[in-house]
Amino acid sequence: MPSKRIYASWFTAHFFLLAAVCAAGIFSLVAQGSTILPSTLEGCAHKAELVAAFILGKEAGASSPVRQGIATYLHAAGIQTGYTFFAPNIPGYHKLTLELYYPDGTVEYDSPHVSGKAAALRLASLLDRLADERYEPVREVVVKMLVLSVWRERPEVKKVRAIFGTVSSPDITDFEHGRGESFQPMFSYDFSVREGDTHDDAHIP
Amino acid sequence: MIPSRGAPGMQKRIIEFLFPEETDKWLAVLRIGLGFLVTIYTLFLWSDWHYLFASTGKGLLSRQLGEAMASFDSPVIPKLGWLVTLGGYAHIGEDAVLSISWACLLSMGLLLLLGIFCRQAAVIAWFLHLCAAESGGLFAYGADNFITTGLFYLMLSPLPDRYSLDHRFLKIRLKDASLFGFWRRVLQVHMCFVYFVGGLAKCLGSGWWNGSNLWLSLTRPPFNLISPDVLVRFKYALPIIGISICLIELGYPFFIWIKKTRLIWLICILAMHAVIGLAMGLYLFALVMIVFNLAAFGFGMSKGPTVATDAPKVDSGEQHPNVSGLRRGASPFHG
Numbered sequence: 001m002p003s004k005r006i007y008a009s010w011f012t013a014h015f016f017l018l019a020a021v022c023a024a025g026i027f028s029l030v031a032q033g034s035t036i037l038p039s040t041l042e043g044c045a046h047k048a049e050l051v052a053a054f055i056l057g058k059e060a061g062a063s064s065p066v067r068q069g070i071a072t073y074l075h076a077a078g079i080q081t082g083y084t085f086f087a088p089n090i091p092g093y094h095k096l097t098l099e100l101y102y103p104d105g106t107v108e109y110d111s112p113h114v115s116g117k118a119a120a121l122r123l124a125s126l127l128d129r130l131a132d133e134r135y136e137p138v139r140e141v142v143v144k145m146l147v148l149s150v151w152r153e154r155p156e157v158k159k160v161r162a163i164f165g166t167v168s169s170p171d172i173t174d175f176e177h178g179r180g181e182s183f184q185p186m187f188s189y190d191f192s193v194r195e196g197d198t199h200d201d202a203h204i205p
Numbered sequence: 206m207i208p209s210r211g212a213p214g215m216q217k218r219i220i221e222f223l224f225p226e227e228t229d230k231w232l233a234v235l236r237i238g239l240g241f242l243v244t245i246y247t248l249f250l251w252s253d254w255h256y257l258f259a260s261t262g263k264g265l266l267s268r269q270l271g272e273a274m275a276s277f278d279s280p281v282i283p284k285l286g287w288l289v290t291l292g293g294y295a296h297i298g299e300d301a302v303l304s305i306s307w308a309c310l311l312s313m314g315l316l317l318l319l320g321i322f323c324r325q326a327a328v329i330a331w332f333l334h335l336c337a338a339e340s341g342g343l344f345a346y347g348a349d350n351f352i353t354t355g356l357f358y359l360m361l362s363p364l365p366d367r368y369s370l371d372h373r374f375l376k377i378r379l380k381d382a383s384l385f386g387f388w389r390r391v392l393q394v395h396m397c398f399v400y401f402v403g404g405l406a407k408c409l410g411s412g413w414w415n416g417s418n419l420w421l422s423l424t425r426p427p428f429n430l431i432s433p434d435v436l437v438r439f440k441y442a443l444p445i446i447g448i449s450i451c452l453i454e455l456g457y458p459f460f461i462w463i464k465k466t467r468l469i470w471l472i473c474i475l476a477m478h479a480v481i482g483l484a485m486g487l488y489l490f491a492l493v494m495i496v497f498n499l500a501a502f503g504f505g506m507s508k509g510p511t512v513a514t515d516a517p518k519v520d521s522g523e524q525h526p527n528v529s530g531l532r533r534g535a536s537p538f539h540g
Contacts (some may be wrong), residue, residue, distance in 0.1 A: 035409035068279040078353030088410025090421035118249035122344035
């Protein structure tokens with residue numbers, strides 16, 4: 001058995017990194033003001049989040065070997081994200097509705113779909129990610145690919161409007177009073193066929 | 206870090222805590238559990254495997270997009286694209302590579318389940334699962350990270366265990382008992398992090414104190430397996446259940462170490478995951494958490510079975526009168 005010191009050192013480094021990841025997650029929630037803690041703590045939480053990010057090498061340049069080394073280890077160990085599942089509060093879920101316009105003027109509604117329930121859970125996870133500000137740079141390309149997946153099944157469609165939004169579920173009292181879900185659009189894109197390619201225009205309400 | 210001078214008592218306590226002598230029962234639970242999980246993970250995704258991981262223009266999204274995002278963190282994080290490129294050198298198409306990857310992952314799950322070539326199977330399963338999780342990073346959710354973590358610990362653990370076919374038929378010797386203890390400690394401490402952080406984050410949300418978060422979790426698609434009309438009947442129980450979840454998770458890293466409260470805490474946490482799995486359809490997530498908990502604090506913790514190992518005992522300079530569970534003085538909460 002190799003020296004116990006080596007094992008102990010790895011143990012310390014491993015859980016130090018895990019603690020930094022978890023702390024960054026908690027501080028991020030506080031800094032966003034999504035907790036019950038007073039808003040005066042948000043500034044401190046933001047600074048603490050930056051410290052945790054520094055420990056994880058995220059403040060270094062993208063090509064920094066330290067940053068890449070830590071990131072690789074975290075991904076390899078599956079500890080790159082914290083454990084703040086379903087916390088601190090449950091947001092609404094997200095929906096991508098596709099309006100399919102046919103040449104004869106018919107309009108159909110559809111949404112991206114998969115075969116199995118396991119993959120459906122992953123598709124819902126993808127849609128929830130799209131609403132996150134951090135994924136804003138890839139939103140349009142992701143929506144475009146999701147539209148393409150439906151378009152391949154209906155090549156005769158000439159235009160597709162993709163509407164992405166949040167669905168807010170009623171709370172228990174509202175539900176008892178017969179209120180249903182409400183849909184708030186976040187953004188939409190228009191895609192149309194242009195000589196074998198697609199052309200898209202973004203509409204952000 | 207272990208202090209070498211000035212605190213021999215502290216050093217002894219840390220060594221005792223990190224390297225208790227353990228049986229390999231927990232490792233068998235982890236191996237069989239992860240083998241089962243990897244098997245059902247691949248089987249559940251069979252119908253959508255190619256659709257999820259195909260390249261641009263062929264599938265639901267684009268494997269390259271997920272891989273580009275993973276590469277932004279680090280270019281050396283394993284991805285399915287590596288295997289596709291490798292297959293290209295041997296004139297094997299993308300579809301064939303994806304099919305082979307799926308079949309390999311399924312085979313590794315079955316090998317782990319039976320305990321054949323445990324170490325090799327654990328390493329390959331970890332690699333392939335990581336490739337899939339990273340290439341489909343946009344589709345990933347909590348269960349993927351936990352499976353990666355589990356396979357990461359499993360491949361580093363002192364395999365094989367006595368219940369594996371490797372040990373029974375190939376007569377591969379078991380490792381030192383304190384190594385079994387070390388890797389169980391790693392899993393135990395990891396679980397404490399998971400629940401403490403999860404519990405703390407929930408406690409910081411108002412919705413967990415008044416039951417509204419529980420209502421929203423159970424009524425939002427795709428977790429809405431129970432009819433809201435049924436939930437309404439139990440509306441007065443929702444705040445109690447919500448607060449209980451917070452307390453069970455937050456209290457886990459404290460009460461799971463205390464022998465008197467361990468069993469009740471373990472039962473509560475297992476019941477919580479079983480209900481999550483059944484009521485919200487998060488079967489994979491529930492199963493991985495149940496396997497982790499059983500391996501970390503379930504088997505061989507409350508009684509004191511004798512350590513039986515083929516390997517010569519490594520002289521650690523310590524005496525281990527009670528080889529199973531947590532000895533007095535070995536808890537992080539003892540002075």
